[in-house]
Amino acid sequence: MNIGFINGEYINADEAVIPIDERGHQFGDGVYEVVKIYNSLPFLLDEHLTRLKESASAIQLKLPYSLDDIKKIILEGIKRSELLNAEVYFQVTRGIAPRNHLFPNVSASFTMTIKPARKVSEQSYYKGIKTITTKDERWANCHIKSLNLLPNVLAKQKANNEESYEAILIKDGYVTEGSSTNVFVVKNNTLYTTPLTNNILSGITRKNVLKLAQKLDVEVLEKSFTTEFLISGDEAFLTSTTVEVLPIRSVNNKVILNGDPGPITKLLHESFRQLYAE
Ligand SMILES: Cc1ncc(COP(=O)(O)O)c(C=O)c1O
Structure with a gap:
């Protein structure tokens, strides 16, 4: 199954909806990573998590979870997806707040999708x-x-x-x-x-x-x-x-x-x- 994760919950990725006031959607105000899954195992995950933290810090964005918790969310998502070879995209944005360029006083949003890996021919x-x-x-x-x-x-x-x-x-x-x-x-x-x-x-x-x-x-x-x-x-x-x-x-x-x-x-x-x- 294509797994989605939003608001702290796993859902079917094909049904995920982003709120209208989500800053990633309105401003592109966020950072992301993509990790490959081979044989149900995430490849080079720690390196991707370190880069996510560096990207977030470079835009003064506080991650809503620790890197350990993000790892757990990903591993649980892989299990739920039952996919052997997949790609995990995860995004952290500056949250959901009425439109205003200034940083809002809300916590960051974390979303994730796990889908079969796209193949190059x-x-x-x-x-x-x-x-x-x-x-x-x-x-x-x-x-x-x-x-x-x-x-x-x-x-x-x-x-x-x-x-x-x-x-x-x-x-x-x-x-x-x-x-x-x-x-x-x-x-x-x-x-x-x-x-x-x-x-x-x-x-x-x-x-x-x-x-x-x-x-x-x-x-x-x-x-x-x-x-x-x-x-x-x-x-x-x-x-x-x-x-x-x-x-x-x-x-x-x-x-x-x-x-x-x-x-x-x-x-x-x-x-x-x-x-x-x-
Ligand atoms: C602009 C850009 N450069 C390089 C890369 C390759 O990076 P990585 O090997 O970490 O996937 C990516 C990957 O998405 C990219 O978007």
Whole structure:
């Protein structure tokens, strides 16, 4: 069953209704996380909970539950859903109060949904996906996992309109990240990814892929790169909780090398899958 959690209660997610004065709905005034469930177990949950706390703190939002209690709510939800492979989205907003930009004097709201995991096609993994580049039109605090996703939504739709899977965002001539992914390129056996600043989200998958690369003796450089550098790479891929490690075939219709997923991309994806298969 698709599980929802709202006002401290588990319900059928398909019946959940958000109150009209909910600030997440009216202002996007909140933060969120998504966690994958493999074989009924949440993957890298503690890292996601830590990031939720950091995002909340960055917008002066006090979580309505402790991280331990949120963990319990999630584990109970997974049990109730009876799903083996799922995705859990949870949001914390500044609560429900009559419309006013100022912070209301109410406690924060916590909502959650647990639904079957959306799957990227197998073909995407063995052929790689098409991407486009587009201007990064987001705000100055992209390290916060905020509910405000309008520029990301517009960029992703633009990619889709151009028969591509992801939009890679460009700020001041450099790649920041994808609309919902981090971006990596391999050139001369070195793995490059954009360094952590306020311009990108510190992806949990990114962090774990970097750890794996170091373990596997792949040289890593956290360094900004341009679209031209990306296209001239030997391999490239995207990472996120949802897509894991997803090879990029082309950028703006320019194929990277012969387009097929490269050996380092495949090795990192295989090693990443081992983390939850263990
Ligand atoms: C803008 C953005 N960058 C990167 C990511 C990847 O982060 P993670 O690996 O933690 O899912 C996401 C995931 O939702 C995202 O929205």
